[in-house]
Every structure is written in structure tokens, then in C-alpha cells.
Amino acid sequence: MTDKQIAQFKNRVAVVAAWIVACLFFFPIFWMVLTSFKTELQAIAVPPKLFFEPTLENFTLIQDRTDYTKFAWNSIVTSVGGTLLAMLIAIPSAYAMAFNPGRWTKDILMWMLSTKMLPAVGVLMPIYILSQKLGLLDTKGVLVIIYALINLPIIMLILFNYFREIPKEILEASRMDGTSTYNEITQIVMPLAWGGIASTALLSIVLCWNEAFWSINLTASDAGTLPALVASFSSPEGLFWAKLSAVSTLACAPIVVFGWLCQKQLVQGLTFGAVK
Amino acid sequence: MNPTLVRWLQAPSIIVLFLWMIVPLSMTVYFSTIRYNLLYPERSGFIGLSNYEYFWTDPSFLPALLNTLILVGSVLAISVVLGLAVSILIDRPFKGRGLVRVMLISPFFIMPTVSALIWKNMMMNPIYGLFAVVSHLFGAEPIDWLSQFPLLSVIIIVSWQWTPFAILIFMTSLQSQDQEQKEAATLDGAGFWAQFWNLTLPHLARPISIVLLIQMIFHLSIFAEIYVTTGGGPGVQSTNLTYLIFTQALQGFDIGVASAGGVFAIILANIVAIFLVRAVGKTLTV
Numbered sequence: 001m002t003d004k005q006i007a008q009f010k011n012r013v014a015v016v017a018a019w020i021v022a023c024l025f026f027f028p029i030f031w032m033v034l035t036s037f038k039t040e041l042q043a044i045a046v047p048p049k050l051f052f053e054p055t056l057e058n059f060t061l062i063q064d065r066t067d068y069t070k071f072a073w074n075s076i077v078t079s080v081g082g083t084l085l086a087m088l089i090a091i092p093s094a095y096a097m098a099f100n101p102g103r104w105t106k107d108i109l110m111w112m113l114s115t116k117m118l119p120a121v122g123v124l125m126p127i128y129i130l131s132q133k134l135g136l137l138d139t140k141g142v143l144v145i146i147y148a149l150i151n152l153p154i155i156m157l158i159l160f161n162y163f164r165e166i167p168k169e170i171l172e173a174s175r176m177d178g179t180s181t182y183n184e185i186t187q188i189v190m191p192l193a194w195g196g197i198a199s200t201a202l203l204s205i206v207l208c209w210n211e212a213f214w215s216i217n218l219t220a221s222d223a224g225t226l227p228a229l230v231a232s233f234s235s236p237e238g239l240f241w242a243k244l245s246a247v248s249t250l251a252c253a254p255i256v257v258f259g260w261l262c263q264k265q266l267v268q269g270l271t272f273g274a275v276k
Numbered sequence: 277m278n279p280t281l282v283r284w285l286q287a288p289s290i291i292v293l294f295l296w297m298i299v300p301l302s303m304t305v306y307f308s309t310i311r312y313n314l315l316y317p318e319r320s321g322f323i324g325l326s327n328y329e330y331f332w333t334d335p336s337f338l339p340a341l342l343n344t345l346i347l348v349g350s351v352l353a354i355s356v357v358l359g360l361a362v363s364i365l366i367d368r369p370f371k372g373r374g375l376v377r378v379m380l381i382s383p384f385f386i387m388p389t390v391s392a393l394i395w396k397n398m399m400m401n402p403i404y405g406l407f408a409v410v411s412h413l414f415g416a417e418p419i420d421w422l423s424q425f426p427l428l429s430v431i432i433i434v435s436w437q438w439t440p441f442a443i444l445i446f447m448t449s450l451q452s453q454d455q456e457q458k459e460a461a462t463l464d465g466a467g468f469w470a471q472f473w474n475l476t477l478p479h480l481a482r483p484i485s486i487v488l489l490i491q492m493i494f495h496l497s498i499f500a501e502i503y504v505t506t507g508g509g510p511g512v513q514s515t516n517l518t519y520l521i522f523t524q525a526l527q528g529f530d531i532g533v534a535s536a537g538g539v540f541a542i543i544l545a546n547i548v549a550i551f552l553v554r555a556v557g558k559t560l561t562v
Binding site for chain 1: 286368372544
């Protein structure tokens with residue numbers, strides 16, 4: 001074989017290996033989706049069934065037994081609500097910092113980032129007691145507030161980076177023409193920053209949606225979100241694998257798709273802008 | 277914009293984050309120095325460092341600390357090594373690469389309670405789980421993963437979730453690698469390992485350190501994966517610090533001791549955080 005053939009062969013082996021690894025990583029998810037279309041008996045069959053007559057009964061049953069839509073609604077309200085609240089606070093701040101940086105801007109951003117490092121369990125007791133005293137335990141409101149606060153630092157940092165990328169010359173030119181601050185924001189900055197803002201919001205929704213610690217600890221039956229609903233399946237009372245799979249598939253599908261769509265922002269957001 | 281407006285726009289984010297940091301933090305520190313048990317509300321008062329002493333001398337403390345270190349260390353090692361290997365493997369043009377990427381990073385988007393329960397039931401269950409089926413195929417006795425190797429099981433689950441994160445970051449970073457440099461190296465006869473050590477690894481040095489630090493922050497506070505699988509057991513074999521504090525607070529109702537543990541967790545996380553904030557600060561241009 002010539003060198004070129006050897007290189008080609010090696011490349012082919014690498015591609016096959018890549019597919020095998022990808023299938024292994026994806027397998028548990030594939031299996032979960034498959035199980036959600038089985039009956040409970042098929043789900044625990046030994047040997048496991050790969051081919052069977054699919055049923056949709058799990059998806060209708062989980063609604064009757066667990067009130068799935070309530071938990072889904074709680075998840076939607078808390079993750080969208082938390083994201084909106086955080087964006088409302090972050091957009092003006094990040095805007096001001098990016099276009100009028102001061103001596104302390106960098107230190108402020110670094111300090112904000114450091115609040116993200118506070119381990120949740122370190123402040124569990126005060127937050128639990130405060131929300132109990134304020135009557136917020138097991139309400140969507142407390143999760144909205146907490147989700148907004150825990151994502152605010154990341155949102156600030158990404159938005160700051162986005163606003164920084166808008167060329168200052170455009171703004172200076174418009175200021176020379178006498179554009180007001182309001183028009184500057186609505187007509188020049190927002191159209192340019194819109195994509196960045198939308199994908200930051202998407203990332204924040206993904207993070208809120210999967211958040212389990214606060215949801216499990218601060219909510220019960222009224223304001224529980226999907227991670228808490230799934231956690232309730234861990235009780236040893238029964239082996240409802242098919243129903244568990246159906247709930248899990250429904251709970252994860254939207255966010256996995258979201259995740260695929262905002263991969264790039266995810267990298268920036270999760271590494272606090274340090275890897276682009 | 278005039279300076280006053282700039283200050284007004286910045287104020288909300290700074291104020292809410294300052295409150296979010298300082299209020300719970302000072303309450304935790306305060307609780308950690310008083311007698312505060314929800315079951316015995318009549319006992320109260322300042323007791324100095326007794327809560328800390330109680331937390332440190334608790335027979336579960338040392339195992340929990342050790343479990344935390346083993347958990348964080350092994351997941352870091354597995355995810356970074358595997359993440360490097362996989363991201364280099366797919367760093368070449370081929371048909372279906374987009375699909376392979378999506379399949380590889382998907383586990384990261386699955387919510388922690390779901391991934392833990394998939395593994396607990398459908399993979400690791402000693403009777404119906406796929407692992408048991410596979411070991412029967414080879415004529416071996418199936419292993420009851422969660423009770424025989426509880427900590428290892430949690431490590432496997434968390435690694436499955438977080439290796440995709442490392443792959444995602446390394447993959448993104450490899451795309452910015454200088455391809456001409458690599459081609460020149462190939463023409464000069466540099467083999468795979470020579471290129472890996474001299475070109476790829478230095479290029480990935482920053483992303484690797486960032487991945488290590490971020491994962492450390494998240495892994496120090498792993499909770500849901502333990503909560504739905506082993507519940508910290510058997511005994512305290514898979515209890516980490518977060519879970520130990522959780523059991524003391526919401527199951528033992530001892531707010532004082534749990535707060536002392538919380539302060540300990542905060543200090544531990546801050547040691548890591550200092551390095552992370554510095555690493556990120558280097559890339560931020562103001």
C-alpha cells in the first residue's frame with residue numbers, strides 16, 4: 001500500500017470508530033425513547049425486545065396518573081419567567097457596561113461571575129427559611145426569582161461580549177447626527193444584537209429547564225417542575241419503566257432540540273466566554 | 277450616554293446580585309454559630325464553633341469528603357481523556373458528521389434526574405437491566421451495580437452526562453486550530469503523536485483548564501444524581517458533601533450543623549473559583 005492508501009485506511013477506521021462511539025453515547029437516550037412506546041411488561045422483558053408493536057398508551061396514562069401537563073406548565077413558567085426577569089435586568093446593565101466601560105467594569109463582571117460559584121447547598125438553609133417565612137415555599141414565584149439570580153451572571157457576561165462586538169464607529173457616527181439614546185438603542189443596537197439576545201435567552205431556558213436542586217428542595221406538589229416529577233419516579237413502589245420513559249422523553253425532547261440549536265452560544269455561555 | 281444614566285442602568289444587576297450573595301451568605305454564617313434545630317425550637321443561643329466541631333467529627337464527614345474527592349477526580353479524568361480522544365476522532369470531514377456531533381453531545385442536555393433514572397433502571401438493574409442481560413450472555417453473574425458499587429455507579433452516570441460537555445468544548449476549540457500548520461507538519465513527516473503533543477495539546481491547553489475548573493465547580497455540588505439513585509447509600513458509601521448537608525438540613529432538621537457544613541462547602545468551592553475567575557478574566561477585553 002502506498003502512503004496515501006494507508007492514510008485513507010486510517011481515516012476510514014477513525015470514521016467507523018467515531019460512529020461506534022456516537023452510538024454508544026446515544027444508546028441510553030435511544031433506549032429511553034424506545035421504552036416509552038412499550039407496554040410495562042415489554043419494558044422489563046428479558047431478553048429485551050427490540051421489535052414490538054408500539055403503543056401510545058403510556059403518553060395518555062401519565063397524564064391521568066401524574067398530571068404531567070401541570071408539571072410541564074410549571075417548567076415552562078419558571079424557566080421562561082426566570083429567563084425574562086434576568087434578561088430584563090441584564091440587558092440595560094450589559095449595554096451600559098459594554099458601551100461605557102469604566103475603571104471597574106471588568107472587576108464588576110468578574111465579581112458577578114464569582115457569585116455563580118456559590119454552591120447551592122451552602123445557601124439552602126437561608127433560602128428555605130426565607131421562602132417559608134415569606135409564604136413562597138412551593139410556589140412558582142420563588143423558582144422564577146432563584147432561576148433569574150443564578151443565571152444572571154452568565155447572561156451578563158455573554159450579553160456584554162455580544163454588545164462589545166458591535167462596532168463603536170456606527171454608534172459614534174449616529175451620535176454625530178444627533179440620534180437620541182432611545183433611538184440609538186431601538187434602531188441601531190437592538191437590530192444588531194437581536195440574534196445574540198435570543199440565543200442567550202435560549203441558553204438560559206435550557207439551564208433553568210434542567211435545574212433540579214432548587215426545584216426538588218423548594219417545591220412539592222403545587223409548583224414542582226419536570227425534574228422534580230421525574231425524581232418522584234425513583235421511589236421503590238413500582239417499576240413503571242415505560243411510564244418513566246414516556247415522561248422523560250416528553251420532558252427532555254424540547255430541550256435537547258433547543259440545545260442542538262444553540263450549541264455555539266452554549267459553548268460561550270458555559271465557559272463564561274472563555275472559549276469561542 | 278451621560279454617566280448618571282450609565283450608573284442607573286448598571287445598578288439593578290449589581291444590587292440584586294449583591295443581595296443574592298450577601299444576604300443568604302451572612303445568614304448561613306450566622307446560623308452556623310447558633311443552636312438551631314427545627315425539632316427543638318426552644319433550644320437557641322450562640323454556641324460559637326460547636327456546630328463546626330459537630331460537623332467535622334460526624335462519622336459521615338470523612339467518608340463524604342473522600343467520596344466527593346473521588347467523585348470529582350474520577351469524573352474529571354474520564355471526561356477530559358475521553359473528551360479529548362473523541363473530539364480528535366471526529367475532527368475530520370466525513371459524511372454524517374453533523375449527526376455524529378448531535379448524538380455525542382445529546383446526553384448533556386438530558387436533565388440530571390432523567391439520566392440518573394435511565395441508568396439506574398434500564399441499564400444497571402440487576403434483573404431487567406441491559407448490563408445484567410449482557411453479563412448473562414457471557415455467562416457471568418449480573419452485578420447489582422447500585423448496591424455493590426454505588427460510588428462507581430454515580431461516577432459512570434455523571435461521566436456519561438459530562439463527557440459530552442468536554443467533547444462540545446474541545447470540538448469547538450479544535451475548529452479554530454491552524455490547519456495549514458498541521459498540513460505543514462504532516463509534510464515534514466510528523467506523525468500523529470508528534471502533532472498531538474506539539475500542536476493540538478498546546479492549542480487545547482486553555483479549553484482543557486477551563487473545562488477542568490467548570491466541571492469541578494459543578495461536580496462539587498452534585499445532588500440530583502445521588503438523590504434519585506442511591507440516596508447516598510448503602511450507609512454513606514455514595515454520600516458526597518452536598519448530600520450530607522442536605523440530609524442534615526432537610527432530614528435531620530438541624531439548621532445549625534447544616535449551615536456549618538454549608539460554610540465548609542462554600543470555602544471549598546471558592547478555592548476552585550479563584551482560579552476559574554482568573555482564567556476567565558484573562559480572556560475578557562473591556
